[in-house]
Amino acid sequence: MIDNFKTDLVLRVAPMPRDEILKAMGYHKPTSANLERIQSVLDDPDFGLADGGFDFKYGSEGFLRALCVVTGMDRALTDQRIRRIQERLEEERNAFKPYLWVDTGFKRRSQPVFALAACEHQRYLDFPKGFWRLSMDRQLGRAQCRVREHVYETGGDLGIWGKIKQYWFYYKKDAAYLLALNGEVIGKREGPVPDQVTGSSELDVITSATRVAQQ
Structure with a gap:
């Protein structure tokens, strides 16, 4: 067999x-x-x-x-x-791999781009291989658990990026649920992660390259 x-x-x-x-x-x-x-x-x-x-x-x-x-x-x-x-x-x-994007409302001021690039991975939380095969309900449930774990692990502070405000759970390329720090669903979004829309051009390139490499 x-x-x-x-x-x-x-x-x-x-x-x-x-x-x-x-x-x-x-x-x-x-x-x-x-x-x-x-x-x-x-x-x-x-x-x-x-x-x-x-x-x-x-x-x-x-x-x-x-x-x-x-x-x-x-x-x-x-x-x-x-x-x-x-x-x-x-x-x-070929499948889209769901991920969490950690939103701190970051606005670049004097932080050097090389330092931000070195810490860019901190803003993305990936899931185990095959996660995308789960039903949407199970994906969302695990994403909520991961949010609560991450808040506990970091104390709600992401270092150079600042205090964590919320999380975006991207279950499709341009579609995400907005999650509060306790994992509660508080909204929905269509479009790329916010930092790919606003911010310095150098940082946008780094952010985009990071997700392409991880996919």
Whole structure:
């Protein structure tokens, strides 16, 4: 069964000497890095397909396919499983990842741009992988909990950015719920985060680049 693919692969690898597996895969002189790669593939829920690794012989998909061939895995099952994982990973890459933006009403005065850039990440709170797949109700509930945790962790003060006034939970690119410091929903917004509309041009560029990189 497709759901037992990982268990089947682990069980097939277990009785075989790792060096022999690697030699059969084409590694004439297996290294410790090669041995570690086998284990990391077995440990990873995505079999290493998400990292795009390459060791001058195999990319991530090629390594997994070679490992499956050497251990006698069914090729049709291997193709099916790899295709499903790749489809899920592609969906993950393309999906909008909800986040919280911490609003302090910041207005730049004398703060140097390099200092603001170094602290820019403080204004964005991301969620675990796959969070976007949850229902809207569950997303909002977890966002409210994260707000309360963040207020407790920071004491309501974000350092160079100032005192926290509220939070914006962006569940779509240009749509957000406004949350009070206790997590209560107090409003809704359409449009980019406020700091991408007003503020210094240098800081706007930094803010925009930060979100693109995180998405």
